[in-house]
Amino acid sequence: MRITVIGCGYLGAVHAASMAELGHDVVGIDIDEAKIAMLASGRAPFYEPGLPELLERSLAGGRLRFTTDMSAARGNRIHFVAVGTPQKPRENAADLRFVDAAIDALVPWLEAGDLVVGKSTVPVGTARGIADRLAESETGASLAWNPEFLREGLAVKDTLHPDRLVYGVPDGDPAGARQLLDEVYAATLSEGTPLVVTDYETAELVKVSANAFLATKISFINAMAEVCEVVGADVTQLADAIGYDARIGRRFLNAGLGFGGGCLPKDIRAFMARAGELGADQALTFLREVDRINMRRRERAVDLVREVLDGSLLGRRIAVLGLAFKPDSDDVRDSPALNVAAMLSLQGAAVICHDPKAVPNSRKRFPELSYTESLDEAVADADVVLVLTEWGDYLEIDPEVLARKVANPIVVDGRNCLDAEAWRAAGWRYRALGRRRMD
Numbered sequence: 001m002r003i004t005v006i007g008c009g010y011l012g013a014v015h016a017a018s019m020a021e022l023g024h025d026v027v028g029i030d031i032d033e034a035k036i037a038m039l040a041s042g043r044a045p046f047y048e049p050g051l052p053e054l055l056e057r058s059l060a061g062g063r064l065r066f067t068t069d070m071s072a073a074r075g076n077r078i079h080f081v082a083v084g085t086p087q088k089p090r091e092n093a094a095d096l097r098f099v100d101a102a103i104d105a106l107v108p109w110l111e112a113g114d115l116v117v118g119k120s121t122v123p124v125g126t127a128r129g130i131a132d133r134l135a136e137s138e139t140g141a142s143l144a145w146n147p148e149f150l151r152e153g154l155a156v157k158d159t160l161h162p163d164r165l166v167y168g169v170p171d172g173d174p175a176g177a178r179q180l181l182d183e184v185y186a187a188t189l190s191e192g193t194p195l196v197v198t199d200y201e202t203a204e205l206v207k208v209s210a211n212a213f214l215a216t217k218i219s220f221i222n223a224m225a226e227v228c229e230v231v232g233a234d235v236t237q238l239a240d241a242i243g244y245d246a247r248i249g250r251r252f253l254n255a256g257l258g259f260g261g262g263c264l265p266k267d268i269r270a271f272m273a274r275a276g277e278l279g280a281d282q283a284l285t286f287l288r289e290v291d292r293i294n295m296r297r298r299e300r301a302v303d304l305v306r307e308v309l310d311g312s313l314l315g316r317r318i319a320v321l322g323l324a325f326k327p328d329s330d331d332v333r334d335s336p337a338l339n340v341a342a343m344l345s346l347q348g349a350a351v352i353c354h355d356p357k358a359v360p361n362s363r364k365r366f367p368e369l370s371y372t373e374s375l376d377e378a379v380a381d382a383d384v385v386l387v388l389t390e391w392g393d394y395l396e397i398d399p400e401v402l403a404r405k406v407a408n409p410i411v412v413d414g415r416n417c418l419d420a421e422a423w424r425a426a427g428w429r430y431r432a433l434g435r436r437r438m439d
């Protein structure tokens with residue numbers, strides 16, 4: 001099928017390349033000229049495992065191209081909208097400017113029978129508004145909402161082999177949106193991927209409620225971590241023990257610095273804001289607490305570092321390992337790790353930051369921090385080492401070798417990801433969020 005993907009960021013670039021991988025003829029469109037130039041030359045504008053190989057194959061095969069020119073959408077049958085929906089400045093609500101602009105720019109190129117497919121995460125009610133606008137445009141194009149659940153770092157796998165597909169279609173589906181989307185995803189559906197076909201509102205809500213649930217699960221275990229810290233209990237053992245209950249499950253129960261990134265924080269805030277507009281704010285007041293618990297973890301990490309440094313951060317040399325909001329990504333949007341590094345620096349510590357992939361993005365956001373791409377340089381003469389993103393590189397560190405490079409062998413494990421026993425055996429003072437002192 002001939003497909004347009006509008007917005008070529010973390011979601012759209014992977015979606016465009018994946019659609020081409022499934023055999024479709026795809027054009028990716030973005031307003032960011034630098035991003036399009038990179039993609040067109042086969043380079044990924046961000047770090048995502050597997051994306052460069054996918055781009056290379058599809059560009060070489062002639063099934064994929066990139067442009068800033070919206071007229072390239074003309075003649076395509078399916079038009080995915082994957083533009084950003086960030087949080088509005090100083091408000092909880094989502095900023096729909098980019099979605100509105102993308103639809104405005106697309107409408108002149110639409111033809112009868114075309115299907116516009118929303119993939120961006122939007123407040124409930126957005127799809128119906130866009131469907132009305134398309135109806136008014138008299139183009140004969142219709143709308144479906146097909147929310148995206150990919151995880152950065154696993155985006156290629158999640159796009160090609162998702163846990164489920166959700167289509168939001170209008171009553172009676174007069175334009176046959178389901179059939180068109182079934183053709184788009186034929187290869188995925190043939191693997192037995194569960195499919196939920198529903199109305200626009202349910203489709204929009206599936207996405208934000210999934211994120212609200214995941215955020216709640218993380219903040220739940222982090223709330224337990226707060227209690228564990230007070231009584232000297234161990235939240236990792238607690239998580240293992242409750243996780244054995246199949247009704248609870250162990251996944252997403254890792255206590256630590258909490259969630260961040262370009263989705264979970266802004267999505268739960270936008271969900272609360274939308275519920276307020278709809279007069280259903282009481283239903284989601286618990287999400288305010290979920291957000292607060294999450295943000296408190298960052299402050300607690302700073303307090304813990306101060307504690308291990310005997311009460312003073314001033315001039316102390318702190319090695320921060322990990323800046324991305326999660327491993328296998330260079331995304332630092334609302335990253336807890338970067339936030340903690342910045343707070344420590346503001347309080348007078350000499351912070352030196354390392355990340356396998358996220359240094360360039362971090363530098364753009366916080367140019368005043370010190371960065372290095374060398375792990376040895378980061379830890380040299382450090383008074384304390386913090387592991388704030390659970391990159392595989394850090395899990396493989398030999399604590400005995402590292403101990404010889406630092407000034408004080410003290411480690412703060414912000415993700416409960418290190419082998420505490422191995423680090424202690426190598427002579428380190430090991431401290432972590434939600435766990436009793438082990439030194």
Ligand code: NAD
Pocket residue numbers: 006007008009010011012029030031032035082083084085098099101102105119120121122148149150151152262263
């Ligand atoms: P992003 O900021 O990486 O990408 C958005 C892209 O849209 C940018 O490249 C921007 O230049 C482009 N854009 C903005 N206005 C445009 C316009 N008028 N025409 C063409 N392009 C335009 O954001 P993202 O992380 O890819 O997220 C996009 C959407 O997908 C958001 O709604 C997000 O919530 C949702 N989502 C993201 C993920 C994820 O893991 N990143 C997962 C699921 C859903």
